[in-house]
Amino acid sequence: MWDEEDGFYYDVLRLPDGSATRLKVRSMVGLLPLCAATVTEKWQRERIPRAMAQLQRRLNRIPELAETMHPTGPGHLGVADRGIIALVNPERLRRILAKMLDENEFMGPCGIRSLSKFHQRNPFVFHVNGRQYRVDYLPAESNTGMFGGNSNWRGPVWMPVNALIIRALLNFYLYYGDNFTIECPTGSGKRMNLYEVAKEIADRLARIFLRDESGRRPVYGGTEKFQTDPHWRDYILFYEYFHGDNGAGLGASHQTGWTGLVAKTIQLFGLLDARRALEGGKQAAFDRGPRRN
Incomplete structure (x- = not known):
């Protein structure tokens, strides 16, 4: 559920009496909605006009959801006449990214954390039926027996969700190009387009396995x-x-x-030509031949 004040998505707990409350935990739960994004090329839309029309009719039938999604359709085309189908609209995307790219929150030296470091000093505490439940920032092993105790989604970096985030950012880049930039890291004063943000995350993931200046991995x-x-x-x-x-x-x-996805991210950014991607789409992005005029 979107929280307008915090600019983030939270889980909602429904209680037996019918009431509901937001569990204001800044976790991967709030980042995953931005991963529901894909772009459509002009030639793709022309091949399946009935499917595209059906999609638009469905959105017209659920205006309360469509209002919160990214604008789509003929009047909302991006770079190279690309369309986009995405769960988060531009304002929400920008607000989510501001937290995700904050090194005091999700952006770690080696990738995107599964829980914001905000909770290191601000643990989430919730009381229900006389019992207290608590979520702390735990960057290493779990302090509970959840998932057998040998797993932890309350702070560590997980490769699969980082890969999904990178994919989403590249899709948004194909739509926006250089028309959408964001401070990265948040508060650094350095602005990047979304391709550059995706590469920054990939570079941090690769850093896990590379020797540092002292020769240690x-x-x-x-x-x-x-x-x-x-x-x-x-x-x-x-x-x-x-x-x-x-x-x-x-x-x-x-x-x-x-x-092992880290190998694919290294390969991806070793081959991907961002300018070609904007001009000719995903397939052209990996064409190493001369550019066509």
Whole structure:
């Protein structure tokens, strides 16, 4: 549920008496709505006119939802006549990004945290039926037995959701181009377009596995065997999730299935030509030949 005062999405808890209350936890829950975004090229809309018309009719039947979504349709085309279908409108997108790119909230040195660091000093406390429930910022392992105790979505960096966020930002970039910029990191005074923001996040994810100026890899934290032993130091483990403040690997050490996405982000930004993407769409973005006039 969108909270206009905070500029963020929160879960809503409905109680047995029919009342409802917002659980004001700044978590990945509030970032995921921006991932519901895709662009439509002019040629795609021309191939399926009936489907596009049906989509518009559906939106017309739910005006209360359509009002909060990104404007779409013939009167709302972006760069290169692209359309967009997105859950968040431009104002909400900007307000969500302001929190997501704040290094005192979601933006960590090694990616987007699953819970805002705001809760380190401001834990969320909720009372129901005489019991207290509490959510703290926990950048490493969980302090509860939830999910078996070997998992934690209250602060660490998770590769799958970071990849979804990168994908969404690139889709918004294809629509807006350089017409939409945002301060990144928040408060830095440095403005970026959404391609540059996506790349900044990808670079921070890659930083987990790269040696720093002292020759140490964040992924191995204080494990000296993996940091210094020549028989181990160059063999990279794909941990399940990563410390929200320093990038140390946590959880299962063999979660290649989704943490291996970091290799795809490195490949993506190694091949992707942002200017070509704006001019010719997603397929043209990876064409390494000469540009056509």
